[in-house]
Amino acid sequence: MFNDVDETLRQVLLADVPIDRTEVEITFDRPTREWSSRLARPTLNLFLFDVRERLDFRDDTWTVTRNANGQAQRERPPRRIDLSYMVTAWTNEAADEHRILARVLACTYRQGRVDAAYLQGSLANATVPILLRAMPPDHLAKPTDFWGVMDNELHASLTWVATVPLDVFAPVTGPLxxxxxxxxxxxxxxxxxxxxxxxxxxxxxxxxxxxxxxxxxxxxxxxxxxxxxxxxxxxxxxxxxxxxxxxxxxxxxxxxxxxxxxxxxxxxxxxxx
Structure with missing residues (x-):
């Protein structure tokens, strides 16, 4: 399911920033020194660094529906999961990097709820909206430590969080x-x-x-x-x-x-x- 979120974010960025595929590549890789040394053209990278449940959205209320066979189907709503992405731009010139980040930051503020036209894979059938929000810098604790682990130089970054549903409860079907x-x-x-x-x-x-x-x-x-x-x-x-x-x-x-x-x-x- 997480790969569907990646592809959904890609479609949002391509349409809203907008990004020309021939000029800037969008990737979802770990930004290690080895990875960045192989880049051949400007790249916008979204690295998924944190996954956790959004507890204020938890709902354990059962819903009961009746199917065509006359049976009752009991379901619990999906869990709502926050996927936190570190967004970085990789270019030869600092001015190009800043220009890309500025446009992406504006996009993160405009896109609070993903339009259905951008939803990919299983998200196209989601029963709850896919939410997006930009987070303050302190959402990532000690960026210097992070870049040390990546064995790479400190890089300017944005944090973009997608709140998505995760169906962890199989529906229970039985007679009414x-x-x-x-x-x-x-x-x-x-x-x-x-x-x-x-x-x-x-x-x-x-x-x-x-x-x-x-x-x-x-x-x-x-x-x-x-x-x-x-x-x-x-x-x-x-x-x-x-x-x-x-x-x-x-x-x-x-x-x-x-x-x-x-x-x-x-x-x-x-x-x-």
Missing amino acids: VVTRELQVGDRLGPDRETFIEVAGVAHQKGDRAAGIGNATVTVLDTSHRATTDSQGRFTFSPIPPGEYTWRVEPPGGRPVERRIKVPSENYDIEVEA
Whole structure:
């Protein structure tokens, strides 16, 4: 995934600075002395030197969606990761280096959120925005020590941080809970009453994911009546065990009736589109 971030930043720089590929090369290498000695033309280098979670963006709230097979899919949001890049320009003349860095710095201030047109690879399907921000010089502690480790001369640099999603939690898929039973009375006595809470979906025929919102669902010969939500979901509680006729009246459509036993494995009702 990190390579997708590299390519995304490359596209941002090419379009926003802008950078001519024939004049300046964009690389993502370790800026060692050996590396810089091999450069044959002006180069803008983005070195990834720090990776850490952005804790103020952490969200452990589960979301539940219903897939086309009628199953519930539970997902946790992705972790948000800060990727910190040291940006340096390598040229023969100091004036050219300063000119490149100035234009790149202006770009980092303009680009707070990456436009979808620049997103590469897996980032194109990200469910959260890709954020960018320029950081103050102290984001990199002791630059002289860094350049000593690289065995290279001290070089002017910018710090550019990309906040990207990392999907570390696989979605959990399983059947929806559609029946809940409530028993009232002495747990060991013979006079216990049983009531059932049920949940279902009114959906287009052949497509369980196409829920019909604002439909009226009625259990005939009872007082139970409900209006579906935007995803076609409805609930009834309490219903005594038995067999009932359910009627669905979609907005602007033909009513549908279906015999359903309570309790049952499924309370969904198909409606002709």
